[in-house]
Amino acid sequence: MSDIKPIYKDVDSVVIRFAGDSGDGMQLTGTQFSSTSAVLGNDISTFPDYPSEIRAPAGTLAGVSGFQVNFASKDVLTPGDAPQVLVAMNPAALKAALPDLVSGGTIIVNTDSFTASNLKKAGYTSNPLEDGSLDGYTVHRVPLTSMNREALKDIEGLTNKEIDRCQNFFALGLTFWIYDRRLDTSIKWIEQKFAKKPQIVAANKTALHAGYHFGENTEAFQVRYRIKRAHLEAGTYRRITGNEATALGLLTAAQKAGKTLFYGTYPITPASDILHFLSTYKNFDVRTFQAEDEIAGIGSTIGAAFGGAMAVTGTSGPGLALKTEAANLALMLELPIVIVNVQRGGPSTGMPTKTEQSDLLQAMYGRNGESPIPIIAAQSSADCYDAAIEACRIALRIMSPVIMLSDGYLGNGAEPWRIPDVDSIPPIKVTHPTEPNGENGKFLPYKRDPETMARPWAIPGTPGLEHRLGGLGKQPETGNVSYDPNDNQQMINERAEKVARLANWLPEQEVYGQEKGDLLVISWGSTFGATRSAVQAAIADGTHVSHAHVRYINPFPRNLGEIIGNFKRILVPEMNMGQLVVLLRAHYGTHEFIQMNKVTGRPFTIKEIREKIDSLLAQG
Amino acid sequence: MTELKLTRKDFVSDQMVRWCPGCGDYAILAQMQRILPELGIPKEDVVFISGIGCSSRFPYYMDTYGIHSIHGRAPTLASGLKLTNPNLQVWVITGDGDGLSIGGNHLIHTLRRNIDLNIILFNNRIYGLTKGQYSPTSLPGTKSKSSPMGSIDPAFNPIAVAIGSGATFIARTAATDVKHMAEIFRRAAAHKGTSFIEVYQNCIIFNDGTWSFATDPKTKHDHIIYLEDGKPLIFGKNKDKGIRLNGITPEIVSLDEVDESELLVHQESIENGSLAYFLSQMHH
Ligand code: SF4
Numbered sequence: 001m002s003d004i005k006p007i008y009k010d011v012d013s014v015v016i017r018f019a020g021d022s023g024d025g026m027q028l029t030g031t032q033f034s035s036t037s038a039v040l041g042n043d044i045s046t047f048p049d050y051p052s053e054i055r056a057p058a059g060t061l062a063g064v065s066g067f068q069v070n071f072a073s074k075d076v077l078t079p080g081d082a083p084q085v086l087v088a089m090n091p092a093a094l095k096a097a098l099p100d101l102v103s104g105g106t107i108i109v110n111t112d113s114f115t116a117s118n119l120k121k122a123g124y125t126s127n128p129l130e131d132g133s134l135d136g137y138t139v140h141r142v143p144l145t146s147m148n149r150e151a152l153k154d155i156e157g158l159t160n161k162e163i164d165r166c167q168n169f170f171a172l173g174l175t176f177w178i179y180d181r182r183l184d185t186s187i188k189w190i191e192q193k194f195a196k197k198p199q200i201v202a203a204n205k206t207a208l209h210a211g212y213h214f215g216e217n218t219e220a221f222q223v224r225y226r227i228k229r230a231h232l233e234a235g236t237y238r239r240i241t242g243n244e245a246t247a248l249g250l251l252t253a254a255q256k257a258g259k260t261l262f263y264g265t266y267p268i269t270p271a272s273d274i275l276h277f278l279s280t281y282k283n284f285d286v287r288t289f290q291a292e293d294e295i296a297g298i299g300s301t302i303g304a305a306f307g308g309a310m311a312v313t314g315t316s317g318p319g320l321a322l323k324t325e326a327a328n329l330a331l332m333l334e335l336p337i338v339i340v341n342v343q344r345g346g347p348s349t350g351m352p353t354k355t356e357q358s359d360l361l362q363a364m365y366g367r368n369g370e371s372p373i374p375i376i377a378a379q380s381s382a383d384c385y386d387a388a389i390e391a392c393r394i395a396l397r398i399m400s401p402v403i404m405l406s407d408g409y410l411g412n413g414a415e416p417w418r419i420p421d422v423d424s425i426p427p428i429k430v431t432h433p434t435e436p437n438g439e440n441g442k443f444l445p446y447k448r449d450p451e452t453m454a455r456p457w458a459i460p461g462t463p464g465l466e467h468r469l470g471g472l473g474k475q476p477e478t479g480n481v482s483y484d485p486n487d488n489q490q491m492i493n494e495r496a497e498k499v500a501r502l503a504n505w506l507p508e509q510e511v512y513g514q515e516k517g518d519l520l521v522i523s524w525g526s527t528f529g530a531t532r533s534a535v536q537a538a539i540a541d542g543t544h545v546s547h548a549h550v551r552y553i554n555p556f557p558r559n560l561g562e563i564i565g566n567f568k569r570i571l572v573p574e575m576n577m578g579q580l581v582v583l584l585r586a587h588y589g590t591h592e593f594i595q596m597n598k599v600t601g602r603p604f605t606i607k608e609i610r611e612k613i614d615s616l617l618a619q620g
Numbered sequence: 621m622t623e624l625k626l627t628r629k630d631f632v633s634d635q636m637v638r639w640c641p642g643c644g645d646y647a648i649l650a651q652m653q654r655i656l657p658e659l660g661i662p663k664e665d666v667v668f669i670s671g672i673g674c675s676s677r678f679p680y681y682m683d684t685y686g687i688h689s690i691h692g693r694a695p696t697l698a699s700g701l702k703l704t705n706p707n708l709q710v711w712v713i714t715g716d717g718d719g720l721s722i723g724g725n726h727l728i729h730t731l732r733r734n735i736d737l738n739i740i741l742f743n744n745r746i747y748g749l750t751k752g753q754y755s756p757t758s759l760p761g762t763k764s765k766s767s768p769m770g771s772i773d774p775a776f777n778p779i780a781v782a783i784g785s786g787a788t789f790i791a792r793t794a795a796t797d798v799k800h801m802a803e804i805f806r807r808a809a810a811h812k813g814t815s816f817i818e819v820y821q822n823c824i825i826f827n828d829g830t831w832s833f834a835t836d837p838k839t840k841h842d843h844i845i846y847l848e849d850g851k852p853l854i855f856g857k858n859k860d861k862g863i864r865l866n867g868i869t870p871e872i873v874s875l876d877e878v879d880e881s882e883l884l885v886h887q888e889s890i891e892n893g894s895l896a897y898f899l900s901q902m903h904h
Contacts, residue, residue, distance in 0.1 A: 264700055287703055291696065292729035299689070299696025299726070303669070306687060306697070307704035329690050460685040460701070460708050463664045468633070468679050470688030480635065481680065 006222045013072030014179065014227060015080030018171070019097045020089030021058050022051060022065045025168035029087075030067025031239075031414070032172055036185045037071040038239035038416045041229030044071045045381075045529065046414040047079035047603070052269065052353045059121035064096040071179075073228040077380070077529035079413065081605035087171055089113060089144070091122035106138045108174065110167070112145035140220055144170055151210035157199045166207035173211025180226050183208060233418060240417035242381035242410035243270070246340055247277035249388025250312050251284055256389070257396060257428035259310035264289040264300035269352040270408040271314045271342040294322035298339065302326060305335040306469070308432065308459035310392055314340040316408075317359045318349065321366065327401050328367045331495065333469045334446070334455045336395035336402075340388070343407040345601045354601025355409035357525050358576035363403045364554060364583065370492045372499040374398070375554040377405040379528035382417040384410060387551070393428050397505075398498050399454040405553075407575075409603045410526045433458050433465060438477070443467055446479040446491075453498035502555050509557035513539055513546030519616055520567035524550045524580050527573050527604055534609035545613050550580070556587060564588045571596060571616060573609055626657035633683040639674060644795035644821035645742065649681055651802045652711075656684075659809055661709050668711045669698045671718040674749050675742035675821070678713040692723025695730035698737050709809065712739040716757040717747045720776050724756075731785035734813040740805075741778055741816070742795075744823035745830045752826035764826070779900040782816040783893060789815035790896065795822065796835040800846070847899070852883035863902070870898050 016033070020026040027048055034044045047068040056063030070080035085106045088094040090113040101107070114129055128134055129141065148170040152163045169186075176183060187205055194200040215221040240248075254261035263278045263286065265271070279288045287309070291297040297313045304311035315323060320341045330337050343359045345351030363375050374394050378387035384406055391404040433456045438444040445467040446455045458465040467479065475482040476490050511520070513535060523531040528549050535547040548563055550556070564570060564584070572581045573596040581593050596612050598604060631653040639645045656666060666684040670676035672691035679686030685708075689697050698712045712730075719727050719741045730737065746764065747753040753766035757778065761770040782790045789811040793801040801819065808815035820831040833843045841857040853863035854875070862883040864873045870884065887895065 260704060262700060262704055264696075289700065289703060291699075292725055295693060296696040296699075296726055296729070299693040300700030300703070302689070303687075303697035303700030303702075304704040305700075306685075307701040307708070309700075309704040311700070311704075325690055326693065329693075333687065459705075460667050461664055461705060463662065466664060466684050468635075468682075468686040468688065470680070471690055472688065 006224045008180070008224050008226050010226050010228065012074055012227070013070060013076060013080075014085065014225060015068065015070045015083045016085040016087065016175065017066055017068040017083035017097055017100070018087045019064055019066040019093035020168070021092070022053070022056055022063045023058060024065070024089045025165065026065045026067050026089070029168045029172045030069055032186045032189065033175060033181075034069045034071070034414055035189070035239045036176070036181045037069065037227075038237055039185050040181065041232065041237070042071040042073065042227055042416075043076045043230035043232060044069060044239065044414065044416055045076050045079045046070070047409065048412045049602075050353055052351070057121075059090060059092055059118045061092050061096050061122060064093050066093070066097060071227055073230050075230065077533045078603070078606060081607050087175065089167070089171065091118050091124055091128070094128060095122045095124065101137070104136060104138070106140070107134065108140045108142060108171070110144035110171075111141045112143050142174070142214070147214060148207055148210065152203050152206055155199060155202050155206060158203055162200065162203065166203045169204045169207035170211035170214075173208040173213075174215045174221070176208075177212045177215030178221055178224060180224050183212060232416065235418040237416045237418050239414050240382055240385070241273070241412060241414045242378065242384040242406055243273035243342065243412070244277050245382055245384035245417060246314075246378075246388045246404075246406060246411070247274045247281075249385040250310070250338070250340075250392065251278065251281055251286060252385070252422065252425060253389045253392030253428060254286070254310035255284065256425060257310055257392065257430045259308070259430065261286045262289070262301065262304035262309040262311045263287070263314065264291055264304065264311070265297040265314045266291050266294045266319065268294070268316045268319045270344055270411045271316045271319070271340065273411065274314045274340060274342070294319040295326055298323040298326040298330070298337070301337050302330050302333065302335055305330070305337045306333070306460065308457070310396070311336070312338040312340065312392075314342065316342050316344045316352070317346045317362070320359060320362055324367050327373065328369065328371050329471050330401040331367075331371050331373060332471045332474075334399045334495075336399050336457070338388070338391045338395050338402050338404060340391075340404045340406060342411040343405060345599070351601045353408065355407045355526065355603060356575050356599055356601065357405075357407055357527070358579065358599065359405065360524075360553065360576065360579040361582065363405060370496065372496050372554065374400060374402045374499055374502060374552075375405060376402065376552055377525040377550075378410055379525065379549060379551065381410050381413050381415045385417065385420075389425065394502065396428055396430055397454065398452050398502065399457060400498065405525055407526050430457070432462065434462055436464060444477045444479075445469065446474065447477045448494065448498075453494060453501060500555050503558040506552050506555070506557065508559045509548055509550065509563055511546050511548050511563055514544060515546070515563075516566040517544050517546055518568045519545045519571060519613065520564070520569070521545065521547045521571045521573065521609070521613065522550060522580070522584065523547070523573055524553060527575060530604040530606050530609055531573060533606040534613060537606065537610060538613050543613065543617060545617065553580070553583070556583075561588050564591055568592070569594060569616065571612065573598075573604055573612070575599060575603065624660055624662060626663060628653045628657060630663055631656050631683050633681050635680045637681050638677065640825050642824040643674070644744065644823070645675060645678070647795040647798055648740070648742065648801065648819055648821065649678060651798055651805060652682070655802050655805050655809075658806070659709075665707060666709050666711070667698075667701060668713055669694045669701070670713040671715075671723055672749070673715040673718045673747070674823070675713055675715040676718060692718050692721070693726060694718070695723065695726040695737070695739065699730060699733070699735050702735050702737055706736070710737050712737055714739065714741050715748075716741065716743045716745060716755045716776075716778070720756045720778060720781065728781065728785040731782055731787040731814050731816060734786070734788055736812055736814070738808045738811075738815045739817065740808075741818050742821040743778060743818050744821045744827055745775075746823050746827035748823045748826055777900055778818040780897065783897050783900055787816045788813040791816070792818045792820070794820040794831060794835050794844075796820075847886045849886060849888040852880055852885050854880070854883065865898075868898070870902055
């Protein structure tokens with residue numbers, strides 16, 4: 001209606017949570033919202049949070065699926081501590097998400113779903129829309145189900161169920177209106193996704209438009225918010241999840257090394273998406289192998305590495321446990337493989353869809369015998385791309401298995417990613433010998449490179465270099481089976497030295513903030529975002545605190561000890577009960593390390609870390 | 621293509637063979653080294669991958685590429701290798717414990733996928749390397765270190781397992797029957813898809829004589845039948861006995877009483893999975 005004119009307000013950032021039943025399509029809604037925001041040039045960070053049951057009982061708290069997006073005109077490193085806006089599709093979603101909402105926040109609620117039975121399923125004894133319990137919030141009551149049905153009533157060939165399944169696009173359309181987003185990215189997606197089902201395309205598009213127009217024509221929504229483009233480095237951006245970034249990183253590394261990418265794996269939450277993405281890249285010489293179990297996943301990977309591929313296996317905590325013995329075989333054979341561990345809540349089956357950083361010590365020590373393996377941890381969803389490339393680079397450099405640690409928060413979460421200029425990524429040099437390296441035409445499979453200590457990677461099909469590798473103790477150089485005490489000692493020393501020497505080659509540790517001081521926060525992996533944001537804010541407020549984010553965990557950066565020595569106290573926030581801190585104490589034991597631990601399945605908030613920093617500094 | 625002039629010696633590695641004197645493994649190794657030069661494949665394209673156990677030392681003794689991997693997992697490495705380089709001829713060496721116990725899952729799935737690999741399962745019905753415990757192919761009642769009063773577990777029939785897994789080439793031979801074994805190796809090498817070979821192998825130390833019914837010249841003719849495509853099932857020292865199907869049950873008949881035309885005729889075609897299953901269940 002032309003007589004209402006919206007008012008525009010500029011804001012820096014908004015955190016919005018879409019919450020509904022597992023079947024309500026909230027993950028899709030959130031993904032669409034973030035894709036469009038990324039296209040509009042906002043910085044984004046997302047946090048999908050869903051139950052591990054595929055369809056938990058409808059309407060219950062257990063079945064609530066949420067997707068939080070932080071979109072901003074400034075740099076954001078986390079999906080936001082608390083949503084300012086909640087889109088709640090049913091009473092259970094409202095009940096589950098309300099405690100997280102900022103006080104005075106905005107709630108957009110589907111009133112049609114607040115039936116007596118849904119209220120009961122959510123455990124409400126009275127209707128929160130009527131009993132005044134939402135008085136402190138701005139509540140938009142939208143009869144979403146009925147309006148969506150009305151909007152779609154003229155599209156032929158749709159079942160009632162199909163109509164209701166478009167509700168999420170109605171909600172998306174409404175939020176697009178409120179936050180001044182374009183519809184075209186989502187429309188294009190709908191058209192491609194449902195290309196074979198024209199009536200579904202029509203239905204979803206209509207629902208999207210209907211939601212948008214509802215906002216346009218409703219007085220309550222005449223304040224529209226604008227979030228300007230973020231000042232991101234120039235380039236082409238796309239939204240990327242950590243698992244997608246990992247897949248693309250592995251692919252890039254293989255291409256840079258001139259190798260086939262072999263990915264042998266077994267489905268496991270939250271790592272399976274890496275397999276899903278890679279299985280669509282056959283045109284880049286990617287061979288995915290869905291094995292019969294975790295062990296076969298890594299076994300096939302070792303076979304592929306023997307054959308000369310860039311060989312990778314992916315898993316999550318329980319799967320890493322199963323791969324243990326084979327990881328050690330790769331270590332003994334000295335074949336380059338990458339093991340990607342997208343960590344999840346443990347122990348045992350734990351919380352498959354929730355995040356944790358509790359496999360660090362498993363990655364470090366969870367094998368029989370003396371078995372050092374390099375470990376690299378990704379710090380953000382987009383960074384999974386670089387971390388994956390680096391993991392491959394390290395594996396190929398020293399002929400060793402390498403563990404790359406990601407986690408559910410990074411793997412499923414998304415942020416804008418500047419599509420790199422692939423030419424700017426240096427090639428990965430790989431050589432395969434073609435001539436014997438020993439006397440009398442003998443090939444010595446364990447004769448090491450004097451600098452890197454890597455053994456030569458001779459691959460089957462090369463005449464004259466036939467050799468046998470095995471997991472038994474071996475003689476240096478020849479690799480022949482040997483139980484000689486000196487041989488065993490020497491080989492174990494060499495494998496340890498090979499990993500330790502990486503520190504000379506890997507970059508030095510950087511410090512954010514002052515180089516010396518009272519308090520240094522050391523983080524690793526996905527706690528980067530919350531930690532860096534907290535430290536940034538503290539510094540902006542005039543606090544003296546610094547941050548070192550450790551990317552290489554084995555070996556540690558060569559200057560880490562020196563950095564630690566420059567600070568009085570070290571705070572170590574981790575989503576585990578204190579694992580990096582064990583390693584830090586083992587290496588740099590004389591310092592005061594203060595643990596900050598959390599295993600709730602949820603990432604740290606900026607606020608939590610900031611409060612800890614402030615309280616430590618207040619103690620003086 | 622230049623003709624390859626390979627000999628048995630080209631496939632013999634410089635490592636000392638360390639099986640017990642009299643072990644059935646020696647004959648298998650010798651036949652493999654004998655037939656490989658005949659296949660016309662450059663030796664750098666041949667790979668042996670094994671798991672753990674006495675039999676799994678095999679790759680060390682072959683002068684080809686090879687991996688002595690971990691217990692039960694050889695088929696997984698072989699699969700990854702073959703998928704990476706389909707040009708290679710990949711052999712998997714396993715045993716009854718390695719292949720059917722700890723590695724049972726890999727074996728069945730590898731057979732199901734039918735990647736072009738050749739699997740040889742050395743069946744000695746005992747754990748040799750760990751010094752004599754009963755294995756998944758040990759007959760119930762087997763007295764062993766871990767079953768002093770006789771084992772109670774029923775035994776796996778490797779051939780039936782392979783059939784159930786959808787294998788496309790299945791054969792059984794005995795390490796003592798070197799000619800037949802060599803021929804089976806050649807056939808397996810030629811087969812495109814996963815080949816599965818069970819070899820009756822005697823462990824002289826822990827299970828001596830377990831196959832003597834099928835290997836002892838005095839008794840074997842009454843216990844084994846050579847299966848040949850399109851030929852009736854006839855056996856016995858004097859070739860005077862045959863197998864006839866009675867309903868769905870195979871039975872032994874005397875050729876003095878029954879005409880050859882009534883006998884079961886062997887068909888290698890994979891469509892005949894049910895026939896193969898009958899055959900796998902026959903023992904005498
Ligand atoms: S223990 Fe048995 S199977 Fe093993 S090498 Fe000796 S005889 Fe052969």
